[in-house]
Amino acid sequence: MKYEEKLENVAVLGAAGKMGSGILYLTATEMVRQKFNPANKNRQFVLYAMDTSHEALSKLMAYIKQQAIKYAEKNILTLREIYRQREDLIDNEQIIIEYADELLRIIRPVIRIESAFDSKIVFEAISENPELKVELMSKINDNNKNKPWFFTNTSAIPISWLDQHARLNGRIMGVHFYNPPAVQKLLEVVKTENTRPELSYFVTDYIKSIGKMFVPSYDVAGFIGNGYFMRDILYAEQLINELQNDEFSYPETVYMVNKVSQDFLIRPMGIFQLVDYVGIDVVQFIMSVMQPHVEKENIQSELIDIHLNNAVKGGQFADGTQKDGFFRYEKGKIEAIFDPGKKRYISVSEVSEKCDEYLGPLPEGWSPWKKLVHRPDKDELLKKYFSQLLASNSPGTVMAKSYLQRFKEIGSDLVKNKVAFKFDDVNAVLIYGFHHAYGPVNDYF
Amino acid sequence: MKLRRKVYMVAGYNTISMGTGRSEFHPQKPRPSLEEYIKEAGEQVLEQIGGAAHVDECVISNFIAARYNKQANLAAFFPYIDKGLTHKPCVRVEGACATGGLGLATGIKSILAETADVVLVVGVEVQNSVKAVYGADILAAAGWYKERKAGHAHFFPGKFSDRAGAYFEAYGREKTRKAMARWYRNAIENARLCPTAQEFENKTDDLEKLALTEPNPRTFVDHFNVYDCSKVSDGASAIAIVSEEGLKRCGIDKKDAIEVAGLGQAEYDLTLPPENPLRLATTQAAFKKAMAMAGITKQQLSTVECHDCFTIAAVLAVEALGFAGPGEGPDFILKGHTARDGKTPFNTTGGLIGWGHPTGATGVHQAVTIWEQLTQKAGNAQISISSEKPYALSVNMGGDDKTLVAVVYKKT
Numbered sequence: 001m002k003y004e005e006k007l008e009n010v011a012v013l014g015a016a017g018k019m020g021s022g023i024l025y026l027t028a029t030e031m032v033r034q035k036f037n038p039a040n041k042n043r044q045f046v047l048y049a050m051d052t053s054h055e056a057l058s059k060l061m062a063y064i065k066q067q068a069i070k071y072a073e074k075n076i077l078t079l080r081e082i083y084r085q086r087e088d089l090i091d092n093e094q095i096i097i098e099y100a101d102e103l104l105r106i107i108r109p110v111i112r113i114e115s116a117f118d119s120k121i122v123f124e125a126i127s128e129n130p131e132l133k134v135e136l137m138s139k140i141n142d143n144n145k146n147k148p149w150f151f152t153n154t155s156a157i158p159i160s161w162l163d164q165h166a167r168l169n170g171r172i173m174g175v176h177f178y179n180p181p182a183v184q185k186l187l188e189v190v191k192t193e194n195t196r197p198e199l200s201y202f203v204t205d206y207i208k209s210i211g212k213m214f215v216p217s218y219d220v221a222g223f224i225g226n227g228y229f230m231r232d233i234l235y236a237e238q239l240i241n242e243l244q245n246d247e248f249s250y251p252e253t254v255y256m257v258n259k260v261s262q263d264f265l266i267r268p269m270g271i272f273q274l275v276d277y278v279g280i281d282v283v284q285f286i287m288s289v290m291q292p293h294v295e296k297e298n299i300q301s302e303l304i305d306i307h308l309n310n311a312v313k314g315g316q317f318a319d320g321t322q323k324d325g326f327f328r329y330e331k332g333k334i335e336a337i338f339d340p341g342k343k344r345y346i347s348v349s350e351v352s353e354k355c356d357e358y359l360g361p362l363p364e365g366w367s368p369w370k371k372l373v374h375r376p377d378k379d380e381l382l383k384k385y386f387s388q389l390l391a392s393n394s395p396g397t398v399m400a401k402s403y404l405q406r407f408k409e410i411g412s413d414l415v416k417n418k419v420a421f422k423f424d425d426v427n428a429v430l431i432y433g434f435h436h437a438y439g440p441v442n443d444y445f
Numbered sequence: 446m447k448l449r450r451k452v453y454m455v456a457g458y459n460t461i462s463m464g465t466g467r468s469e470f471h472p473q474k475p476r477p478s479l480e481e482y483i484k485e486a487g488e489q490v491l492e493q494i495g496g497a498a499h500v501d502e503c504v505i506s507n508f509i510a511a512r513y514n515k516q517a518n519l520a521a522f523f524p525y526i527d528k529g530l531t532h533k534p535c536v537r538v539e540g541a542c543a544t545g546g547l548g549l550a551t552g553i554k555s556i557l558a559e560t561a562d563v564v565l566v567v568g569v570e571v572q573n574s575v576k577a578v579y580g581a582d583i584l585a586a587a588g589w590y591k592e593r594k595a596g597h598a599h600f601f602p603g604k605f606s607d608r609a610g611a612y613f614e615a616y617g618r619e620k621t622r623k624a625m626a627r628w629y630r631n632a633i634e635n636a637r638l639c640p641t642a643q644e645f646e647n648k649t650d651d652l653e654k655l656a657l658t659e660p661n662p663r664t665f666v667d668h669f670n671v672y673d674c675s676k677v678s679d680g681a682s683a684i685a686i687v688s689e690e691g692l693k694r695c696g697i698d699k700k701d702a703i704e705v706a707g708l709g710q711a712e713y714d715l716t717l718p719p720e721n722p723l724r725l726a727t728t729q730a731a732f733k734k735a736m737a738m739a740g741i742t743k744q745q746l747s748t749v750e751c752h753d754c755f756t757i758a759a760v761l762a763v764e765a766l767g768f769a770g771p772g773e774g775p776d777f778i779l780k781g782h783t784a785r786d787g788k789t790p791f792n793t794t795g796g797l798i799g800w801g802h803p804t805g806a807t808g809v810h811q812a813v814t815i816w817e818q819l820t821q822k823a824g825n826a827q828i829s830i831s832s833e834k835p836y837a838l839s840v841n842m843g844g845d846d847k848t849l850v851a852v853v854y855k856k857t
Contacts, residue, residue, distance in 0.1 A: 076598040090594045091582040
């Protein structure tokens with residue numbers, strides 16, 4: 001079956017969620033792209049946006065419209081060409097509105113799973129609940145005569161486990177978008193030994209056409225992204241425990257480890273800020289999903305559990321602003337740190353002076369991630385910076401060095417343990433998925 | 446034609462040219478509205494001329510608030526500026542980006558017709574109300590609507606980019622691009638001397654290098670980068686046009702006034718393409734009329750405000766105004782003759798590219814700049830005005846060389 005034929009009827013499960021909405025939007029843009037091809041003039045494209053709440057679906061449609069308009073505004077030159085023959089469309093504004101309408105006309109917001117019984121492709125983007133994923137996918141599969149292909153967005157559950165339990169007979173593949181899918185360039189794709197090759201061909205074309213890139217991963221729980229991220233969190237927790245032994249208060253340790261992981265390591269955000277961004281509850285869920293599949297390692301964080309026990313969850317509001325988590329934020333900046341002992345937030349100003357003094361200054365040649373990451377001479381600057389960092393022995397640089405050492409180990413282990421195919425793939429995930437300025441496998445340290 | 450009565454301009458005022466580049470500007474935050482700009486500029490002129498009671502007539506220059514701000518009937522904002530303007534004759538004029546110039550011409554004609562001794566002219570445009578992609582639709586109304594469909598998404602940049610392409614083809618790309626970059630640098634450096642300019646806070650070190658960024662036709666037009674274009678601006682400019690009697694009524698010393706020495710207007714068929722894309726023929730026609738009325742030569746001009754909506758428009762204007770022969774505009778600019786310390790300084794507060802281009806206000810802004818220069822009120826942007834060259838010129842262009850207003854001014 002041809003690529004565009006497979007795209008004729010697609011369902012996105014969990015479409016109103018953060019990941020689902022992005023996948024829905026990107027797939028809708030791809031369908032419109034196909035519609036623009038004169039060869040597909042008479043082809044109908046239908047995209048089911050499936051979720052459980054009418055209210056959420058209503059908000060989803062508003063989001064999709066907004067995204068479609070933004071896309072059309074940005075691509076107005078191309079769209080004017082595409083609509084060249086439409087004499088009724090003259091102004092940019094008319095063209096932009098027409099594009100958004102065309103995209104919205106493809107989407108059917110629905111709450112009944114039966115809608116997917118005619119779909120040829122199902123994108124699954126519900127919460128990381130293995131049993132629920134299996135239940136929904138097997139139900140669709142059992143009732144769908146098209147023998148649909150399933151692309152799951154799971155970032156944790158082995159694909160072969162889902163394949164086996166939902167009885168999909170190799171018609172499943174991991175297609176893991178990064179958050180938010182509409183913006184992030186990278187996807188991780190996961191084939192099992194049983195995945196049918198035609199799925200892989202389709203995914204390659206689809207990812208290319210929506211303007212993204214992908215990294216393949218072995219079918220191991222957590223894959224490359226969470227395989228790295230969960231272990232990075234666990235190492236940060238280990239550093240916190242060591243610092244607490246040195247008689248620092250808990251908020252002081254969180255402040256310092258976060259600062260070292262952000263500033264000394266020149267990352268876009270500190271490790272605990274990243275956990276807040278993803279959601280503390282989401283992180284716990286991923287760890288719990290990964291744990292049964294990683295027998296030799298303990299993928300569990302007491303620190304994460306303590307916060308959740310105090311109903312501190314992080315994550316984001318619908319408008320994209322950050323909820324309280326390890327930190328409380330004011331206009332996107334960290335202003336207080338949660339202290340589980342006192343069950344309240346402690347102002348950063350109460351701890352920063354002592355901690356900054358203890359950590360010592362940033363090594364010479366440092367520049368913040370934001371300034372460095374797009375510079376053409378980034379490699380040279382990083383080399384110089386890390387050589388200064390390696391030569392320094394302040395508590396901050398010592399902690400940074402051990403953090404970097406662990407970073408490198410995690411990266412190497414992902415290849416050694418056959419999670420990633422090669423070092424370059426690990427680096428690509430860190431650079432394009434996590435927006436780091438450098439990957440764990442490098443010549444800097 | 447000769448002016449049959451003495452006409453002066455006094456009491457000029459410019460608001461800030463607001464938009465990207467100004468630290469006060471944030472696209473998502475509230476900004477002054479159309480009527481606030483009108484009020485600020487109008488009030489400041491009234492204060493300098495002794496109040497609304499001295500005004501006989503008012504002219505408001507606005508290109509297209511009906512689309513940018515969903516507002517028409519703008520003449521009725523004059524009593525909002527000051528209750529003392531209630532029941533005075535007021536009119537709104539429009540001629541695309543030459544709207545400000547038409548406001549000046551209308552005011553001048555009221556004085557000549559002796560229906561007024563004091564005319565308050567306010568030019569205004571508030572364009573940041575929509576994103577640039579929609580602003581392009583609105584500004585396209587300065588061209589023939591039937592050409593819109595075939596036109597570029599960025600309609601006017603597209604039109605002038607085509608002129609630039611033809612110019613490159615005829616006279617060489619490299620030197621012309623360098624001259625366009627030099628023009629940009631001069632504009633920004635001049636704007637840095639004028640606190641109301643949109644580029645006043647521009648801190649770029651190597652302006653010419655920036656301006657030489659290669660155009661990217663996939664995201665914009667074929668022959669321009671964004672630095673070749675004037676920005677989207679909100680702002681208002683106002684000035685009083687008065688007779689000898691008006692000067693006395695307002696209690697303004699003649700040394701604080703400039704005299705209108707010549708006025709030239711010209712129009713070209715909106716439905717026709719330019720006869721020759723390498724020339725601004727209508728600009729030249731208006732210029733010649735104004736200079737003939739003033740009875741002077743260009744050597745007597747101490748400064749010129751030209752309509753540099755795009756850098757190539759400046760190159761073409763230098764040629765249309767006779768400062769350089771066909772194809773020699775780039776040399777003239779590259780030799781520094783248009784710089785503030787050159788033979789004839791152009792656009793001494795940045796022009797459209799540096800100061801800003803709130804379309805309906807631009808022609809008035811040009812007059813205010815010249816009033817400031819000829820009366821020694823230009824602050825840090827002041828250039829030296831020699832007694833041998835007591836004249837100055839402004840040229841305001843609407844559309845692609847369609848509606849033109851040129852004014853020659855004289856130091857009193």
